[in-house]
Amino acid sequence: MNTLTIDTSTIVASVAILNEEKLVGEMIINHQKKHSEKLMIAIDHLLSDGGLSINDIDVFGIVSGPGSFTGLRIGMATVKGFAQALNKPVVAVSTLESLAMNIPFADGLICPVLDAQRNQTYTGIFHFEDGHLVRDMADTVMEIDDLIASLRVKNETIYFLGDGLPRFAQVLQEAVPESLIVPNYLNMNRASSAGALVLERALKGETSHYREVEPFYIRPSYAEEHKK
């Protein structure tokens, strides 16, 4: 089963093709949000270099959020277009669980932190058990101080990663003594991490129809939030 997974949820644009045997190929571009211009070109390169055509893809994976609203929609609208044109299923995975998949041998809690602006973070808590990702807290948006308060009582090693780190690494390290900051090269979104989850779920038949799958914004739009 060939899966093609797209992640445009943050400044990183990434595409990966995975099947049961191997990671066929991956592209990660961590430079400027020009996802709309770059994405299809990256997909085209990856497919042709991997000796595949778009018709060989059985399942389309999408990192559905949280993240940049526009970025989420570029990826989602692209995946919906593929799935609708080729009549193939979709698997959506969260940006945060996908980040946690970057460090599968971590022996503690994994806490991805995305910069959600306004001193808030999109975050969740995970750990690995027998090589499988286990979720300990639902993806949410919260004040960084509230996250710190909830982590202080954990008494476990906590691995932090995600695009919120440039902003929050210092406060997290000061407040949570058992914290480890994941190095830069494993710190950002990569479609192969999401793709591993996509493949696992697709093999279990946990797929969605292109009309059902939606971006996972967590936050309502600013206008809805501020509507009296």
Add this chain to the structure above:
Amino acid sequence: MKILSIETSCDETSVAIVEDGRKILTNRIYSQIDIHQKYGGVVPEIASRNHVTKLPYIIDEALAESRLSLAEMDAIAVTNGPGLVGALLIGLSTAKAMAYSLGKPLIGVHHIEGHIAANFLQFPELAPPFLTLVVSGGHSHLVLVEDYQTFKVLGRTIDDAAGEAFDKISRVLGLGYPGGPAIDAAAKNGNPDAIPFPRVMLDKTQYDFSFSGLKSAVLNYLNGKKMKNETVNPDDVAASFQLAVIEVLVNKTIACANSIGMKTICMAGGVSCNSLLREMMGQAATEAGMTLYYPDPILCTDNAAMIGSMAYYNYINGEISDLSLNGIPGLKIGTRQ
């Protein structure tokens, strides 16, 4: 040649299939007006959210209605500007993925060129050259269409678009959103000569428009009445405001056509649904010995059929887009990137 076209530049999610640029096989439009009404105007983030949710359904509806399959499409067309960038990117991303998956050409279309092409769908005999007045919520342009690919902007608004002025005045009069139909309806009960609002003609030899001065004049009038505790008849204000806008549009259009010796004029865009504009432009054109075209209201508002029509003319002239096609909010008429 059958083209599947997608339009998501503002708050309409629309998908059409058009044959050879002239024949509409289907033109599905999902309007988000009800959703944006309570905010008094289009909220870009909400528009984008609805586009990404609705677009696959609208594509399926279009295919079902036309009893065609995606495999029978010869190309995929999409509006790539001007418009709300986040909204444009939904149609664009889906169109690119579909064209790539189907192995069919991708054709980017300019939204205003699309509005102009709406007339091709309704009038089989219409062919360039002609002068078009494009008036909508976001645009007020006088465009000389020299041929199917050559557009010359002879006049444009230097501030507000005509439709924008309708929306603002409608809001202050409490008539609701969208302002165009609301003002049009209220004006039917009012006296257009009740208040002498200014007609901003700018330089008589130029064909640019300005509506911000008129908007201020209306606001000043309303504030003045309020200060003096006098009542205002909103129908009279609507009628007088509307006449001031329409007179300028009609006079500029006819003068512009005369200046270039053009005997064929078209109207396009949402504001060209306005009943007074249709009536007064019709009279003025007849008096000037000109032929006037404007499409049915459904083709005046944002719709994908007009994009499919323009896409055909792009295609037969070799204007095909590549996978890096981007959404350009300020895309200029006659350009692609």
